[in-house]
Amino acid sequence: MSSKKLKAKTKTRLSLWTLWKQRYLLAMSIPFVIWLIIFKYIPLWGWTMAFQNVKPSTFNKPIFQREFVGFDNFVKAFKDRLFTQTMINTLGVSIIGIAIGTLSAIVFAVMLNEMKFRRFKKVTQTISYLPHFVSWVIIASIAKNVFNDGGVIDTLFKTNFHLMSTNSILIWFVIVFIDIWKEVGWNAIIYLSAMAGIDPGLYEAAEIDGANRLQRIWHITLPGIRPTIIVLLIMSIGGALNVGMERQMLLSNPLVEQHTMVLSWFSYKRGIGNSDYGLGTAIGVFQSAVGITLLLIANKIAGLFGEDRLI
């Protein structure tokens, strides 16, 4: 109630006099609003292309002079010979990534939290963040040393595993492994900070009651970070189809491309590679629409289980 009143008081009326009085603030913000409209809102308006037949020759026509085709682009995308495999790859690499990625980040955070040697804990943490700051190109270059035929792993075990040259879902697991290697330390930070918020009194009480270490982790630490886990899970399920083209492309090679192609890359391939702008946009719109739907479903399920919901 009182905060509402306060807000009403500070609100400034729009008038020529206030505009003049705030001319510096206007000059310091309007250029960026224009920038925002050009680079963020015009591409959103570009979603109309998903419902039109847009090719390089028709791109420069005003929007209402282009041919509206309804959902034809979507139908064309779904009937594409690459679509089914691309969809399977996207979901596969996503689900494996979310499952193993979340689990390993939680396990790593719990282990760090249990570590008694302070300095050693700090060193491990510092080292584990390092790959997060290194670009995907460099990670890919390093990964090729390790996983390629005759690379570090093959040499170590004196067998040829063909880790990056088998045309199967093996490459999904290799990609997920590399991703976890890169991000696990970073992803653990948020769980660690959630653990720092747990009341130490709980641990002391549990110790007095005779709970051992595993019991303390199971009954105090994990329930303590449960809301964090749920929120992050809902968010990653919402982004399940948005597997980045950069990582997939860089860790791929012609031998395994059939199993590394994901929706964003497919959209690029059809939209820019084949210059079918309408089709490419439609794939992007499909991705966003499914993403929002998945987010809402995950959110609903969390609510049904009595968890805190994201929205």
Next chain:
Amino acid sequence: MRKKITAIDIILLLVFLIIIVITLYPFLNVLAISFNDATDTIKNINFIVPRMFTLSNYKYVFKDSDFIMPFVTSVSRTLIGTLIGVVTTSMLAYTLSRKDFVFHKPFTILFVVTMYVGGGLIPEYLLIMRTLHLGNNFLVYIIPGMIWVYNMILVRSYIDGLPTALQEAAKIDGANDFQIWYKIVMPLCTPVVATIALYYAVGQWNAFMDTYLYAQKLPTLQFKMYEIMNQATMKLDVHGSTNVTTAITPMSIRMAVTVVATLPIVIVYPFLQKYFIGGMTLGSVKD
């Protein structure tokens, strides 16, 4: 409370040692290969101390004009992009932190919405290449990604936490809003400015997709790496008559470039640690 060291602690220690090895080994391996004789490397790739030390891989990279221009491009986009990013972001953040600004609410909403919805790959590509004709133009590295809304929110929440008395005093002394921003607010914002400067710098240095999509004729170091990676055989011109005995393979070159491209990150890493983590916890306090 005194803590007892149990068997579990020792096991944890060992597990962490293994994690450290798994994380660092690939980096050390790259470093060792980059300093190792190329023909010797082919025999067995698995080492972290150079067996036949040589600088010829680096000599090749630094002599080759193919690598010098990308290096210059990477450095310039990092410096210019970071500078422009920091100035514009903090200026905008200041205006949006002013609750008495007439457009405080609508502008804030306009910016925040873009954190959740985006046009996607194809519309952005067409805007930049077909409408604005920024292809193969250095500006494509600076302008489209000039402000990250997330960074703007970081700075804004930091400014919100500053005492307003100084700003009011300056106002009474007749300072205009621009002067208040750069004379009063900016000096107080050093920690958060350092945080976002690192975000922008790392983002710029590591960027690859923008070159791939929009400016392949203006390659950065990252893009050059990608090109070497995808070349099965590389045309290696042995410079003039200088010792023909030094063999160089695409792999050794790739490793030397990898080291050069990773080095700046490793150098700023201690600062990254301090400010990035700070940025992360700042980010969790959203309004």
